[in-house]
Amino acid sequence: MRMFTIAWKDVKIRLKDGKSFITLLFMPIVLTAILGSALSGAFGESGSLPELTAGIVVSSEDQLTEQFLNETLQGKELKESITLNEFDTEADLRKALEKGKIDTGLVLPEGWGEGILKGEKMQIKLLEVPGKEIQSSILSTITESFTNRVTTVSAASRTVAEEMTSAVPVSDQDIYLTGTMEDLTGKLSDIAGSEVNGVTSEKDGKEPLSGMQYYAAAMGVMFILFNTTIGAKTIIQERNTDTLSRLMTSPIHHLSIMGGKFLGTLSFTILQFIVFIIATHFLFGVDWGSNGWQLILIGVAYSVSVSGLAMMIAGFISEEKTADSIGGIGVQVLALLGGSMIPLASFPNAIQQFASIAPNKWALGGILDIMNGTAWNTLTLPITVLVLSGLTALWIGSLKLKHR
Structure with missing residues (x-):
């Protein structure tokens, strides 16, 4: 007491x-x-990705590159957050970065889309400026996610094709192999162009x-x-x-x-x-x-x-x-x-x-x-x-x- x-x-x-x-x-x-x-x-009271303006240089065009630009970077999930500007050359892209017109830049090498389908290691150049590391990281994550997804599916299809070539009876090889590869190619295109991105703008429930x-x-x-x-x-x-x-x-x-x-x-x-x-x-x-x-x-x-x-x-x-x-x-x-x-x-x-x-x-x-x-x-x-x-x-x- x-x-x-x-x-x-x-x-x-x-x-x-x-x-x-x-x-x-x-x-x-x-x-x-x-x-x-x-x-x-x-x-971040809105729960959305920070807005960013990205510049990109496309050295060669193909179906996969178009899917990356139009259905991933400018897909419905990311279009409101990412403004995409295309440049003819890397020099033009660097000038825009220096003038502060864009937050980060991406240079796709020659034959990028076809290369990753073949399993080749294609070096992408990411350009960033001090103070914009977050924007660069977001663009890098999206690009890496898309590349890994396509590379994985492409490698899987090639492995299956090789296994079938050695396993299917010779008499039926052309028939079965052709049909299977057409199916795999269709699935590859669907997955590569999928709207499911590595980074999505959504709330986590809180x-x-x-x-x-x-x-x-x-x-x-x-x-x-x-x-x-x-x-x-x-x-x-x-x-x-x-x-x-x-x-x-x-x-x-x-x-x-x-x-x-x-x-x-x-x-x-x-x-x-x-x-x-x-x-x-x-x-x-x-x-x-x-x-x-x-x-x-x-x-x-x-x-x-x-x-x-x-x-x-x-x-x-x-x-x-x-x-x-x-x-x-x-x-x-x-x-x-x-x-x-x-x-x-x-x-x-x-x-x-x-x-x-x-x-x-x-x-x-x-x-x-x-x-x-x-x-x-x-x-x-x-x-x-x-x-x-x-x-x-x-x-x-x-x-x-x-x-x-």
Whole structure:
């Protein structure tokens, strides 16, 4: 019971602190409104391929090349996304790229269509410009998919023909072989000209997250992280004024005192999380997902992690100014690593792996999954990491505070 009394006392102190209210509630709401509105265009809310203008040089024409241009690149699936411009020479294509008239270019070699039907390796030249790598990648994927499909079917038909030549009785060879090859040739033409492309513009069953949704989650987890500093400072203040030492010498058990301090930060953090969700939902219409229990569970797990870090910081640091400096810099670094400032997908793979040390990375990833609709088992890893890291930090901090 004394543990809860200590926790309630800490919560009341924070609720009366105007600066704490502005920092932990008002600021994240304001930043969510600014970033969510200003950067919403950076998120693919329509669920379609990015539009691109492609230039192409065709050295020789044949039926397969026409199918690639008219039924694949300009088929019904991709016509709205890809604008195709034909050029006479590679030099003309390069000039258009330099002037910014097209996003990427493709040069088909002489006899390209007939060559891939025969199983020959035909080298395609893909031209790209800095800043347009995504458009080039899309065009490259579509071309490679078409080429692989045709090459595979062509190789299969040749293999069957060779096997039949050696297996069919001589008397019936011409009859059976001719009919079979005509059938294979017809199927080859159908598959090669199929409208099924390597890249199609369609939704995967989930609505893409909006910029407002992303930055609501990002700002929420970032500002909750500030509780590590504020919670630590509360304990440091009581230690410097001998309040904590008097508690330690009282009949109250050490675990009750540490538990009360931990619960105080935990309760305020959970309260902040809930108020932030409600405020952003009604003020900005942020959709936090359809499963409120999943959201509450990830919020509690994240609060455990943050509260444990607060206890550990208080155990190792004795000055409030030091806690402010380390906490301020640490929160900014973790916010950057965890994707609160820039989406984590924008970083190289090595940094994305290193970002796993940031608790807000696990919390943000879990919340974004919940917004998109996810199963309970996908939340097992982030919740386990957050809870274990928080309890480990609590244990370390409690040991350090006990010896102080």
